[in-house]
Amino acid sequence: MADSIHLLRALGLAIALGLTAISGAPSAAETVTLKVGYGPGGGFDTAARFVAEHLGAHLPGHPEVAVQNVDGAGSLKLARMLAGTEPKDGSVIGLINPSLVIATVTDPGLTGFDANSLNWIGSLSASPTVCLVGKASAIASVDEFLGGEFLLGASGKASSSYVMAALVKNSLHARFRLVTGFKGSAEINLAIERGEIEGWCGTSLTSYHATGAERTMRLIGRLDFSTSGETADLPALLDRIADGVDRDAAGLVIGYLAFQLPLVLPAGTPPDIVDTHRRAFDAMIADPAFVEAALRRDIRLSPKNGASVEAIVRGLTDASPAIVARAAELIR
Structure with a gap:
């Protein structure tokens, strides 16, 4: 009898683990937090709240997406969090200023993280x-x-x-x-x-x-x-x-103007979760409801997918030392 009970428990655990794997539980949280690196009311906050209305419909489990403002140092505070302490299970997404990528090259002591360590989901704009x-x-x-x-x-x-x-x-x-x-x-x-x-x-x-x-x-x-x-x-x-x-x-x-209003996942996020969020972003920007809502709000979209943003970031961080040195002088 005891052996039967142990067998049933083992089967129950195996089924539970199997269902978790199928559903992709880390990406199917009831709530995903979209953290934006600025206070309320500005362009980044406006973009974050717009994305929050639409992204959840394309993520597994259709979670609510809640916006949280983490203002500080032009979104550098949030970028450092994403590079270090934020959960890596898909439950937290960041919206940061892409100019930080330039700062990681021209003044790495200021930023304290590698832009290539972040997982770029996609960007909304490339306007002047x-x-x-x-x-x-x-x-x-x-x-x-x-x-x-x-x-x-x-x-x-x-x-x-x-x-x-x-x-x-x-x-x-x-x-x-x-x-x-x-x-x-x-x-x-x-x-x-x-x-x-x-x-x-x-x-x-x-x-x-x-x-x-x-x-x-x-x-x-x-x-x-x-x-x-x-x-x-x-x-x-x-x-x-x-x-x-x-x-x-x-x-x-x-x-960085080529990938403005970028969404990122924390450094160290598993590739399968990154892929899930990238697919959700791609589906969102292709959704007619999203495009029509952007037009109504005068949000002028020119999006790029995550792989494209990742390639741009790598190209910027691989710039020649002489050009990087002069760029650092020009933005001092």
């Missing part, structure tokens, strides 16, 4: 990044922007708001000064509206439209070397860089 000022600002041209003495806002030194402004300042000898410490674009925009600072650089055109910033802000110029129909009439600040080495270094700095 811009500099802007408040609508009440007297600054009306690129020349006035570069030649004026005023304050621009930024968050941490690894954030796009700092990196892009520093790139403009150092490569084009601009006279503005940077004020850091803001938790994100919502705080920066509020400071502009209060007249405490003049503007900022580093927001994507996607975030600019999605957050309704055009109601209170005005675009000054874009930070890229290409022209799309959407930005054809917007001055290209970096086209003013004459030195060839500086242009190459600036090209490295803006390389």
